[in-house]
Amino acid sequence: MKKTLIAALVLSSTTFSYADSADSSLTLESKEQRLGYSVGSMFGGRMGQDFTDLDLETFIKGFKDAYAGKELALTEAEITESIQMFQQEKLAEAQREQEKLAAEASAKNAEWFAELEKMDGVMKTESGLMYKAITQGEGAAPVETDVVKVNYEGSLVDGTVFDSSYERGEPISFPLNQVIPGWTEGLQLMTVGSKYELYIPSDLAYGPGGTGPIPPNAPLKFVVELLDIETEEETETETAEETAQ
Secondary structure, X not given: OHHHHHHHHHHHHHHOOOOOOOOOOOOOOOHHHHHHHHHHHHHHHHHHHHOOOOOHHHHHHHHHHHHHOOOOOOXXXXXXXXXXXXXXXXXXXXXXXXXXXXXXXXXXXXXXHHHHHOOOOEEEOOOOOEEEEEEOOXXXXXXXXXXXXXXXXXXXXXXXXXXXXXXXXXXXXXXXXXXXXXXXHHHHXXXXXXXXXEEEOHHXXXXXXXXXXXXXXXXXXXXXXXXXEEOHHHXXXXXXXXXXX
16 A cells, blocks of 8 residues: 555656745755655645645645544545545536537538538549549559558648658558548549549548547548559468568
């Protein structure tokens, strides 16, 4: 128990805030004084983040009473209820903030798609996927069960690039039926040698869960070049070469 407490205090030391200057009248001469101040500052730094509206006077009173083993002013049930109420209020506050952000993002996303529909050359499928041909190739079109080889760049509505094979300096191959629905559908609209922009609604991308740098309910833009439709033999050869390396 003691080891756990000490470890927690040491870990919490990384969250200190030194915004206020030190009290020049404070003397920390004995090891007991220095230890007391150290432990107090660790608790204070952590609690200042978790309990922004804490009443310090009653906190210090409760701390002293519990430390001295005195009878507490609240029963154990009342203490539990007070803390649970605080947690519920914070959860409700966080949920309201998330709902606000989600509504703002939804409005922004709807505006983005509305502007896209006005652009020349932008097409829309029944699923809601939108696309624009930049270059039209003359090769074959893949089907859902094919393995395709592509170069691509993915970005968010605000233009933030979250992934790019161009930056990595090499294309990628994958089975078309093992990626997000927007890719599975969009790549089948292309022919080898084509370069498209795909504008993918969140329900055809990563949905409410998001992933990595992609936030929940985020529509995505991809610039995609379809380089090749790989045969089973080509795929097996590349896999063997990668394994040998």
